[in-house]
Amino acid sequence: MQTWFDLTKRVKFHVRVTPNAKQHAVIGWESHPLHGKILRLRIAAPPIDGAANKALIELLAKELRCSKSQLSVDKGGNSREKTIIAPDNLILPINWP
Numbered sequence: 001m002q003t004w005f006d007l008t009k010r011v012k013f014h015v016r017v018t019p020n021a022k023q024h025a026v027i028g029w030e031s032h033p034l035h036g037k038i039l040r041l042r043i044a045a046p047p048i049d050g051a052a053n054k055a056l057i058e059l060l061a062k063e064l065r066c067s068k069s070q071l072s073v074d075k076g077g078n079s080r081e082k083t084i085i086a087p088d089n090l091i092l093p094i095n096w097p
Contacts (some may be wrong), residue, residue, distance in 0.1 A: 009087070010086065010087060011085070011086050011088045012083050012085055013092060014037075014081065014083055015038065015039045015040070015041055015081070015083075016039070016080055017041050017042075017052060017080050017082060018040070018043065019046055019047040019052040020044070020045075020046055021042035022042075025041065026039070026041055027042060043056055064086070064090055064092070066087065
């Protein structure tokens, strides 16, 4: 998994979101030609007015056992591929789900 740390003690990781799914689901890590590893997720919310981004943060917070305020979308707010910022003490599962 390709992650890196910045000066604010945060970790960044990449996700690929599929909105309008039947239910929320974490698919798992897959190889990506640009980012190395990327986490695939399915979100039941539509990509309208930030609903999918909000649902994404809620799902990640639940799965990573952290608060929603600790996670944010750094890049890709209007894209399927996003960069998520999380606290650096967060442990990302290698074998997800």
